Amino acid sequence: MGVIAVLGAGVMGETIVSGLLRAGRQPADLILSERREERAAELRERYGIDVVGNGEATRKAGTVLLVVKPQDMVDLLEEIAPFVDSSTLVVSLAAGITTAILEEGLPPGTAVIRVMANTPALVDEGMFAISRGSHCDEAHLVETEALLSATGKVIRVPEKQQDAVTAISGSGPAYIFFVVEAMIEAGVHLGLPRATAAELVVQTFVGSAKMIATTGEHPTVLRERVTSPGGTTAAAIRSLEDHKVRAAFLSAIEAARNRSRDLAG
DSSP states (O other): OOOEEEEOOSHHHHHHHHHHHHTTOOGGGEEEEOSOHHHHHHHHHHHOOEEEOHHHHHHHOSEEEEOSOGGGHHHHHHHHGGGOOTTOEEEEOOTTOOHHHHHHHSOTTOEEEEEEOOGGGGGTOEEEEEEEOTTOOHHHHHHHHHHHGGGEEEEEOOGGGHHHHIIIIISHHHHHHHHHHHHHHHHHHTTOOHHHHHHHHHHHHHHHHHHHHHHOOOHHHHHHHHOOTTSHHHHHHHHHHHTTHHHHHHHHHHHHHHHHHHHHO
């Protein structure tokens, strides 16, 4: 696999580096790029890895992860293109940047992979969806899966599904946080101290997510087990249905999908 370069030392870039180190990668096998010297010095001290410019990092690496904002991607590709050779694998985590855009900005034949990530990678529970470019083979996909699995779960999807992935898992944590926020506020409204309401809601989400992940049962089955006929949960679900919460989620996720398409365009 050789040296891995992570271009972009923001939150996600640092998350990937720290996850790779925890997974057993050696500091000598990793390079970060960061323009601000103060930030570069901080990262060198924290992780013991080399922090250099984009071009130098690309020249030294066999695998290059692009972890920059979408609006910065075209300029970055132009900067690193002279340092990319036929053996370089380029992996982009920038939302909305297609493999066609990546291939257009890099030397002909470059192997590229597009990734949609999400923020739970910060706690090693990320969700990564990867799509291959036209010059990418099975070995490239396996290598990318090995890299990203240090901080979460990885699945392969056709690139045409990436806008839907963005709407579901890329933006998804915000929907969960929104519901958690609403439930905490409801607890306060009902007379609970805010700290108590927060603890109740957060652990309920953690436990419920674990039940879905470990039991293999459909969420509908799990929900029905909590919903006794004529009980408190049935009353709550009836109210949610009356307010068309299910339809609102569908509309919201469609809006996110459409916006992802717009950004890609």
